[in-house]
Amino acid sequence: MDINFELYKIFYITAKLGSISKAAKELFTSQPAVSQSIKLLEGKLGGQLFYRTPKGVCLTVEGEVLFKYIEQGYGLMQTAERKFLELKNLNIGQVRIAVCSALCKHYLMKYLEEYNLNYPNIKIYIKDMASHEILKSLNSGEIDIGIFNMHIETNSSIEIVKTFKIQDCFVVGDKYKDITKEQIDLKKLIDNYPILLLGKGGNTREYLDNYFTSNGVTVVPQMELSNMELLIESAKKGFGVSNVIKDYVQKELEEKELYEVSIKEKIPERSLGIAIKKDIPMSTATQKFIEVIKK
Template sequence: MYNLELYKVFYLTAKSGSLSKAAKELFITQPSVTHSIKQLEELLGLILFARTSKGVELTTEGAVLFSYIEQAYNLIASAEAKMDELRNISDGEIKIGGSDSLCKHYLLPFLEVFHEEFPHVQIHLVHGTTPEIIKQLKEGRMDIGIVRSPRHDEQLHVREGITLQDCFVAGPKYKALAGQRLSLKQLLTYPIILFSRNSSSRNLITSLFLQHGYSLQPEIELGSVDLLIEFAKRGFGISYVTEEFVTKELADGSLFKIELDISIPPTRTGIITLKNMPLSMAAAEFVKKLEMTQQTDM
């Protein structure tokens, strides 16, 4: 690997878009910055920057290199932050990734209790699908991921979370279906509402329909579980949601569960962390207490 200082000069120049700004941040002269970039370009055999009237901008090849170097800098910054956090559980910072629904219905009640015990620990929530959370975890942008049906990955340590059961629900407009047991073919005669993103729950139900010879094409796609619930309540169609997230609506009668002649397999949540990345004291305590809470609820 080439001199890390050359990559540092490259990174700061790319980030600022200016040779003079990079020189100022590095406490060196502008010619020294230019020389370092030229050295790196010669070593790699590629042109990394193009001069513009406003400074410099990355070439296509430079942009590819920057995407990797940026990840390295994020990991270094995370490492430095971890060194501070490892010394103290009472303050520190925890970055947690999860879907909107898992954050609201699963994590939020626990976060309230954790925050009362450790009020000075800063908690940052990042929303995304399982693939997005795993990507950011590997890039060092977060400490812990809470995901549905985590796949085997050699880089990840997975702790089992709670079991979740997905189901189809409808509002009063479709009350004639209450108590009936529908086939998949019968269900498809009604407007189906699904989550619009590439979520694990949507992939599961799509695959289940395909296994039985049916293509599940939603009439409406929505970007949040709250909208799925609201649209079903207002009679736009039959929504596919997680049963544990609509207990209130099922109890008050604003929604009812559609019974099918097949079983929808349950899924488990997973608490994921990087195998070779030590957690700060605050993050480790968070995971420990979350696991204990789950065992108590089971």
């Protein structure tokens, strides 16, 4: 049955106010227009909805039943409109981001702080994921923004909104700082010193393994750790030579807590990308986060 929803709105307002004249005033229309709409609805439904009383109109039994259902639907539509406006005005909302934990602390955090300061009512959900998983989650719509290594293959549905470079390096603490006085061959470093790396499964480790292979060396790490912070602390404690992202240890290098090892076979820079899904409309909250990142 094809019935104009405007007729149900007129029916709902009339029933709620119990008066055709009051309904006309509420709807900014005339009493005859309200009466005509009610008659039209009754005709389409095939039954009477109101009967007149000295004080206005009352619902029939059938009208009472219809009103109970229309009231629920009308209330939901009003709630939907209110929620829509709240989302557009950034009074509520969410942003779902996937990134590796090291990048979150050392790169993403500055954007998170600025965004939270400007839009404190928006919830931010962050997942720690490998680059391949991030790309998969972007494609499925499970996340709004992904930050991943650009050496993985993307597709035409992914839009890169910003890229940045990072440089991997080897660092040591006081125990092994003598090896930082001159350049050293990668093979000599690997063969003579304990090497500390991130565990297998992530893109950083995959990138390093490709670097080792391309330079003809095989690495059996002394330790395989779960995150960059543990690598940094382990190097400070003298456990061995840690591979870290240089930007993340600037403070430690400046304060002589760590020392960079100069390798003849320099590790190539990596490109990281901040990406969204092209064919999924962005929420206002996500759009504002992208604006913060692009500054």
